[in-house]
Amino acid sequence: MKRTLVISDIHGELELFQELLLEAGYDANEDQLILLGDYVDRGPDSKGVLERVIELKKTGAIVLRGNHDNMMLAAVNDEPGSKERWARNGGIPTLQSYDPSIADMMFPAAQSFWAHVEFIRGTGYFHETDDYIFVHAGVQPGTPVEQTDPYTLMWIREEFYLAYEGDKTVVFGHTPAFLLRGTDNHDIFFGDNSIIGIDGGAAYDGQLNCLELPGRKSYSVKKS
Secondary structure (H helix, E strand, C coil), X not given: CCEEEEECCCCCCHXXXXXXXXXXXXXXXXXXXXXXCCCCCCCCCHHHHHHHHHHXXXXXXXXXXXXXXXXXXXXXXXXXXXXXXXXXXXXXXXXXXXXXXXXXXXXXXXXXXXXXXXXXXCCECEEECCCEEEECCXXXXXXXXXXXXXXXXXXXXXXXXXXXXXXXXXXXXXXXXXXXXXXXCCCCEECCCCEEECCCEHHHCCEEEEEEECCCEEEEECCC
């Protein structure tokens, strides 16, 4: 049976991302890779992560959008307050990965930056199969996912993971696993209410997780 491998919240940690793909033995010819968003911010190489994600999409990966990726788009679109919000949430390290001389919220002239912006614009908000819903943050309980505001799919927290009772299992990132279980444990969280939280808090000195389906096997890597 073909494996599905799911990764979320890479946050500029290119070395961990590469290591995790090797750890899981990812083969684009044999496996379906699903990426749940938050490729940018906080970590040292958001540019490199997006370059790798673009390569992976070309070989079949499903690429979804996270709230940090969306903050990047909002800042570029100059939405009110968006640059300040992005700066507070790790946007400057993202910009510096394109141009190390940047010290404030100035957009790089690098062609690759603008190409990556356009790539993010083309990403989706969820992926659904017969048994699973894959999404960055979660779903609105009681509302069909296809009818849900994309903002909710990228940002929702407690309202989703404390109350979800749907027929399909929801695989999500966004809320680190240690917050879901209330202990200092970054491993994948398997909830009793058909939710699986895979954000290992890599941006907070945690780990980067990969979920294998249908076997529910876990892979993880952390900084040495």
